[in-house]
Amino acid sequence: MNQSFQVDLRGIVDLLSHHLYSSPRVYVRELMQNAVDAITARRAVAPSAPASVWLETPKTTGDGTLRVHDTGLGLTEQQVHELLATIGRSGKRDELGFSRHEFLGQFGIGLLSCFLVADEIRVQTRHEGHPTVYWTGYSDGRYETKAGPDRQEVGTTVTLVPRRDAASWLDTDRVRDLAVLFGELLPYPVRVDGDLITAGELPWRGGRAALTELAQQTFGFTPFDVIELNVPEAGLTGVALVLPTPANPAAKAGHRVYLKRMLLAEGAEDVLPEWAFFARCVLDASELRPTASREALYEDGLLESVREQLGAQLRGWLVNLARHDPDRMNRFLAVHHLGVKALAMHDDEMLRLVDRWWPMETNMGRMPLEEFRRRHGVVRYSANVDEFRQLAAVAAAQGLAVVNGGYTYDTELIERLPVLDGSILVDRLDPSDLSTRFDTLEPGTELALRPFLAAAQRCLDPLGCEVVLRAFDPPSMPALYLTDRNATFQRRLRETTQVVDELWAGVLSAFEKAEAQARPQLVLNHRNPLVRRIAALPSPEVVGLTVQALYGQALLLGHHPLRPADTALLNRSFLDLIDLAVPREDA
Numbered sequence: 001m002n003q004s005f006q007v008d009l010r011g012i013v014d015l016l017s018h019h020l021y022s023s024p025r026v027y028v029r030e031l032m033q034n035a036v037d038a039i040t041a042r043r044a045v046a047p048s049a050p051a052s053v054w055l056e057t058p059k060t061t062g063d064g065t066l067r068v069h070d071t072g073l074g075l076t077e078q079q080v081h082e083l084l085a086t087i088g089r090s091g092k093r094d095e096l097g098f099s100r101h102e103f104l105g106q107f108g109i110g111l112l113s114c115f116l117v118a119d120e121i122r123v124q125t126r127h128e129g130h131p132t133v134y135w136t137g138y139s140d141g142r143y144e145t146k147a148g149p150d151r152q153e154v155g156t157t158v159t160l161v162p163r164r165d166a167a168s169w170l171d172t173d174r175v176r177d178l179a180v181l182f183g184e185l186l187p188y189p190v191r192v193d194g195d196l197i198t199a200g201e202l203p204w205r206g207g208r209a210a211l212t213e214l215a216q217q218t219f220g221f222t223p224f225d226v227i228e229l230n231v232p233e234a235g236l237t238g239v240a241l242v243l244p245t246p247a248n249p250a251a252k253a254g255h256r257v258y259l260k261r262m263l264l265a266e267g268a269e270d271v272l273p274e275w276a277f278f279a280r281c282v283l284d285a286s287e288l289r290p291t292a293s294r295e296a297l298y299e300d301g302l303l304e305s306v307r308e309q310l311g312a313q314l315r316g317w318l319v320n321l322a323r324h325d326p327d328r329m330n331r332f333l334a335v336h337h338l339g340v341k342a343l344a345m346h347d348d349e350m351l352r353l354v355d356r357w358w359p360m361e362t363n364m365g366r367m368p369l370e371e372f373r374r375r376h377g378v379v380r381y382s383a384n385v386d387e388f389r390q391l392a393a394v395a396a397a398q399g400l401a402v403v404n405g406g407y408t409y410d411t412e413l414i415e416r417l418p419v420l421d422g423s424i425l426v427d428r429l430d431p432s433d434l435s436t437r438f439d440t441l442e443p444g445t446e447l448a449l450r451p452f453l454a455a456a457q458r459c460l461d462p463l464g465c466e467v468v469l470r471a472f473d474p475p476s477m478p479a480l481y482l483t484d485r486n487a488t489f490q491r492r493l494r495e496t497t498q499v500v501d502e503l504w505a506g507v508l509s510a511f512e513k514a515e516a517q518a519r520p521q522l523v524l525n526h527r528n529p530l531v532r533r534i535a536a537l538p539s540p541e542v543v544g545l546t547v548q549a550l551y552g553q554a555l556l557l558g559h560h561p562l563r564p565a566d567t568a569l570l571n572r573s574f575l576d577l578i579d580l581a582v583p584r585e586d587a
Ligand SMILES: Nc1ncnc2c1ncn2[C@@H]1O[C@H](COP(=O)(O)OP(=O)(O)OP(=O)(O)O)[C@@H](O)[C@H]1O
Pocket: 030, 033, 034, 035, 038, 070, 072, 073, 074, 075, 083, 084, 089, 090, 091, 092, 104, 105, 106, 107, 108, 109, 110, 111, 112, 156
């Protein structure tokens, strides 16, 4: 024996309200949608049939109900039973059961959303050549039909009798706001209590002023630029509005999406590719599909292709900007460089943009990396800001061009450059390489300064630092503390081994290299007048003190970490120098 499923409507309504729709407000959208679809259906057979939808809120009806009228196709009595009273049955599918693309609805559940706010739904409907049908549905699952006086016009009126605890959803202002929000762009005139709320034309079809107003209204900003969007295969038109202020590339951007001119979502994600964080879209598409809640786009091949094509259109805008309006490009990057750089970590196109346009800090002035390569060949960079600050002037004086790679993403991006072109050479500056570029002293001078150097070396021996004497520019710099990267690592490793427990010390010692004995260097500058005066001091003790002070100052200037021994030495030499400088009372 064949049986049919029994449906408990209360269970279904509970499912809709708690799991499908994010808010009961969608009922206004569903009512307008049915009205619009009914007009579309009627116009398909009678192109000159009237097309209008009007809502009467309790302010007009006076009895607390909401009425929605349309001049659509209307339903026959048989259709009322088949369509209105059958959950999941839609009159908007073809013979094979596929949703017909000219209609907004497709699932056959929309009308049920009215039960989120109403206990009772009354439908009065007349189809051309048929008597008017009066249908009433109750939230407990019962419904009844009856005959009554004929409506004058073909069409339908849906009346909602609010549930007591949901009456506020039918308030005049609320209904009007929701009708504007969802239906402002609908293709047929919609009125609320007599006032027209539809705009008629898609706002991005208007001029620049209309677009600026649209951006202000929808997102609250005046766009840096507006990019036109078009994907014919998805029946998509719209605009991407470029943000005038920096955006967080990690935060998902919300776009305003209309489907067949009915608002789908104010904050739709995943319309643009991830890298296009700098734009917000407003768009309408006729061929994209909604999910059953109609609050998000259905993820299918078409949506994926749309995303790709919109990405290509945004990229085209960037390329065009770079080619024809470098000034604007620079302004764009000044706002969005962090986001662009974040993307350039994975996206070659963005990397090319940074390479070509973003002015990096270098010790030869600010310039994009591409220009830096043209002028200086190898992209030599320091990996942190402190190192750059300390070495930039010295390196420049030796004719060595260095990029400051210390800002967020910069080192990683520089190291990624060979991906763009295998012939690009990048090289991280090793501070110890610098000293090989400094001039050595005349053999005679060097010989004469041996005792001074020996005294200086003695006082820094306990700190594991080697003292060397060279001549380099700028002469104003007395001393430079240089440490090679490997030596720094080995030194930190040894220090850590001393403070951790035995087990860890054993593990760490495996990384220690016996041959890595390169010690950090304090390079004293013989071109500096103060250094020359110190070198000429007769007392090895005073030489020791001043060299220690220079050591401390070089450490501080280079932002090198101070070990307890360094701090103690700094203190002592400072106090001892004061002691020397200030005459004793008893003297
Ligand atoms: N105002 C109306 N005029 C004419 N027919 C209507 C009207 N409202 C509803 N119907 C009929 O009732 C059917 C069921 O409507 P319902 O809103 O539940 O689903 P739907 O619009 O088909 O799909 P969806 O769930 O996607 O909205 C519709 O397919 C339509 O045939």
